[in-house]
Amino acid sequence: MLAITVKQFSELNITELYELLRLRSEVFVVEQNCVYQDVDDKDKTALHVLGKKEGKIVAYTRIFRPGDYFKEASIGRVVVAATERKFGFGKEIMIASIKAVENQLSYTTIKISAQCYLQKFYKSLGFESVGEEYLEDGIPHIGMIKN
Structure with a gap:
């Protein structure tokens, strides 16, 4: 079970910012062998959903x-540490993120840009594929929406 908190950028402490950027880099840049600019200035306008296990961010x-990313509310940079994936933390952090969109932003329509191999996972959370596959940073993606 994760200890989940939702914070604005200005509420993140230095350790949390370091840990979340490190986790994103470990997975999206190193593990997926994808060179891209992860720190993109969009973090400043986002809400950050932190999943901690024993005080360390693992999801x-x-x-x-x-309007900040898509015309709908959106969830992105979904990540779980490789060593923690067997515990269902991906589903746990996504459920918390969906609830945060609904409760803190008061929206129920959510759009994501999903890596294609994760479509089944996102469908289990109520998302439906929309449009055609496309490459984002060399990785096949597809748009998905939850109403």
Whole structure:
């Protein structure tokens, strides 16, 4: 079970910011062998969903209001540390993120840009694929929406 908190960028402490950026880099840049600019200035407008186990961030997402990323509210940078994936933390952090969009932003329509191989996972959370596959940073993605 994760200890989950939702924070604005200005509420993150230095350790949390370091840990979430490190986790994103470990997975998206190193593990997925994808060179891209992760620190993109969008973190400043996002809500950050931190999933901690024994005080360390092991799961994370960031949430955007409608118009900040897509015309709908959105969830992105969904990540779980490789050593922690067997515990269901991906589902736990996504459920918390969906609730945060609904409760803190008061929106129920959510759009994501999902890596194609995770479509089944996101469908289990109520998302439906929309549009065609596309490459984002060399990785196949597809748009998905939850109403």
